[in-house]
Amino acid sequence: MLLQRLLLLFILSPLFCQSQDNPVDPLATTETKALYHNLKQSRTKGFLFCHQDDLAYGVNWKYVEGKSDCKTTAGDYPGIYGWELGRLELDQSQNLDGVPFESMRRFIIRSFESGGVITISWHLNNPLTGKSAWDPAPGTVTAILPGGSKHDVYKSWLDKVAYFLNSLKTDRGVMVPVIFRPFHELNGSWFWWGKNHCSPAEIKALYRFTETYLRSNKNLHHLLYAFNTDKFYSKEEYLERYPGDEWVDVVGFDIYQRTNDQQVFFKEFDTMLGLMDSIADEHKKIPALTEFGYGGLPVANWWTTTFSNAMVNHNMAYALAWRNAGKKEGGEMEFYIPYEGQLSEADFRKFHDTGKGLFLKQAAKLNLYRK
Numbered sequence: 001m002l003l004q005r006l007l008l009l010f011i012l013s014p015l016f017c018q019s020q021d022n023p024v025d026p027l028a029t030t031e032t033k034a035l036y037h038n039l040k041q042s043r044t045k046g047f048l049f050c051h052q053d054d055l056a057y058g059v060n061w062k063y064v065e066g067k068s069d070c071k072t073t074a075g076d077y078p079g080i081y082g083w084e085l086g087r088l089e090l091d092q093s094q095n096l097d098g099v100p101f102e103s104m105r106r107f108i109i110r111s112f113e114s115g116g117v118i119t120i121s122w123h124l125n126n127p128l129t130g131k132s133a134w135d136p137a138p139g140t141v142t143a144i145l146p147g148g149s150k151h152d153v154y155k156s157w158l159d160k161v162a163y164f165l166n167s168l169k170t171d172r173g174v175m176v177p178v179i180f181r182p183f184h185e186l187n188g189s190w191f192w193w194g195k196n197h198c199s200p201a202e203i204k205a206l207y208r209f210t211e212t213y214l215r216s217n218k219n220l221h222h223l224l225y226a227f228n229t230d231k232f233y234s235k236e237e238y239l240e241r242y243p244g245d246e247w248v249d250v251v252g253f254d255i256y257q258r259t260n261d262q263q264v265f266f267k268e269f270d271t272m273l274g275l276m277d278s279i280a281d282e283h284k285k286i287p288a289l290t291e292f293g294y295g296g297l298p299v300a301n302w303w304t305t306t307f308s309n310a311m312v313n314h315n316m317a318y319a320l321a322w323r324n325a326g327k328k329e330g331g332e333m334e335f336y337i338p339y340e341g342q343l344s345e346a347d348f349r350k351f352h353d354t355g356k357g358l359f360l361k362q363a364a365k366l367n368l369y370r371k
Contacts, residue, residue, distance in 0.1 A: 021284070023249050024211075027221045031369040032177040035117065036224055036249060038368045039286045042358070043315040045366070047289075048117065049357035050080035050320035051337055055107045056099045059326040059339035063103070069324050069339045070359075074352035079363035081111050082320050086123035086133065088164055089157035096123055096132075097323065101164060108168055112176040115364030118168075119179035119226070119290075119320065122161065126192045127153045133191050141198035141206055158210065162218035175222035177369070181290060182210055185230040185254055186241050200241045207243040226250035228290040232272065235279055245283050250317070251276065252290030262299065262306050269306075273314040280315075289319035293336030297344040303351035312356055319357070 022028070023036045042048065051070050054077065056062070058069035071077050083104055086096035094100050108118050123133040127150045128140040144154035168176040186203055189196040193203060207227070214220045227248045232238045242248070253272060257265045273289070280287035289311075294302055311319065325334040338345040352359060358366075 023224055024246055025215055025221055025223065025225075027215070028224075029175055029177065029222045031174060032222050032224060034369050034371045035177045036286070037371060038366060039117075039250075039317045042366055042368070043287075043317050046356050046358045046362070047311060047316045048079035048318035048363055049352075049359050050082055050117075050119065050318050051078040052082035052291075052320060052323040053084070053097060053099060054078050054081055055111070056103065057326065058324045059333070059335050059342075061326075069335070069337055072340050073338045073342070073345045073348050074359060075349060076352065076359035076361050077111075077114075078116070079358045079360050080117040080119060080318050080320065081107070082323075083108065083118065083120045084123060085120055085161060085164065087125070088122075089124050089127075089160055091160070097325070105164070105167060108176055108178075109170055112168075112369075113170060114360065115366075115368065116360055117179070117318070117363065117368060118176060119181060119318075120165075121181045121184055123191075124157060127157065128192075136189060136192050136194060136197050138197050140192040141202045145202065145205055145209065155213065158213050159218070162214055162220055165214075165220055165223070166218070168222070177222050177224065179226050179250055180214075180223045181226040181228060181250075181252075183207060184226075184228050184290065187229040187232060187237065195241075203241050204243040208247055211247055224249040224286075226252060226288070226290060228252040228254060228288075230254050231268070232275070235275060238275065238279060245285070248283075248285060250288050250290075251280050251283065251285045252288035252316075254291035255289070256292065256322075257294040257306075260298070262302075266306050266310055270310045270313065273310060273316065276316070277314050286317045287315065289316050291320050291322055293322040295334065295336065297335070297338055297342060300343050301347045302344055303347045304354070308351055308354065308356055 023033060054068050054070050061067060068077055084095050084097060125132055126135040126137055126140055128143045129135050129137045142148055143150040183193045186193055188194050211225055225248055229238055232253060259265055276287045322336040328334055338348045
């Protein structure tokens with residue numbers, strides 16, 4: 001009954017029934033509103049290229065001032081930078097990928113001042129069990145909703161997230177707009193917020209509560225809210241857990257190439273991009289490829305054939321390549337854009353030079369924070 005009342009309140013409240021030509025937060029800052037409008041418009045010029053943790057580390061290096069695998073191989077920094085908040089809720093000084101939050105703050109502010117865009121995900125621990133985001137204990141979402149046994153714990157974690165997000169401010173006092181991407185890949189079941197561990201009504205209520213708390217309780221108005229699934233095969237599947245137009249600014253999906261058959265992957269990728277175009281147009285949202293990658297990049301011309309040939313047929317605002325973690329325990333290498341000397345390096349530079357993907361120099365020229 002409580003859940004039903006919450007859903008009814010959120011759906012009917014006129015506070016959240018904003019124009020679809022503006023961000024869902026009616027009090028969004030001037031820069032955040034401009035970013036929203038410009039991301040919609042920039043789709044006609046190409047998609048902004050994004051890389052996770054780009055300035056923090058790469059293959060065979062960490063924390064070298066000005067270094068970036070993207071800059072080394074493509075000749076420019078990404079137009080959008082992806083970052084991660086996991087473990088902030090535990091008061092740790094570094095996130096789950098080992099990036100110090102103080103360093104992340106500096107990178108974010110610097111990137112904003114150079115004309116780049118910021119998107120942030122949150123692999124938060126399981127608040128019911130205390131284990132990682134990948135601990136899919138049943139009942140976790142129920143436990144953190146209002147009235148649940150871990151609701152206060154979850155609110156305390158949101159307080160810490162809000163504190164960090166509120167610290168993303170330039171010396172001139174300008175808040176850095178952030179595309180916030182909680183509960184990603186929610187149609188899969190590997191995270192505790194995934195499909196097999198909660199109902200559509202429950203995850204919608206959690207998304208709405210989270211956004212309401214950040215906006216109304218913590219007074220954060222420099223966020224755009226992204227909703228994204230993993231791979232999906234129909235509009236119905238995509239929208240099953242969609243919280244509603246009044247809660248979402250960006251719609252996207254994640255996809256990784258797991259097969260060496262380029263034609264099979266291309267067809268699947270192209271189909272999902274087409275569905276994403278259609279969903280975004282129907283709901284008047286910003287479409288994005290919120291994560292992508294081909295681990296190890298074993299195909300020399302993957303960027304200018306498989307990836308670019310699919311993207312050019314569609315109108316994504318941006319595309320986020322996952323992180324270049326480098327050598328992991330056991331000697332395995334993890335990377336999703338090339339590093340110096342890697343097989344696809346020359347092709348990545350060629351992709352950059354086509355102008356289909358917009359990197360930092362192009363992003364800065366777009367003046368994304370001005371109307």
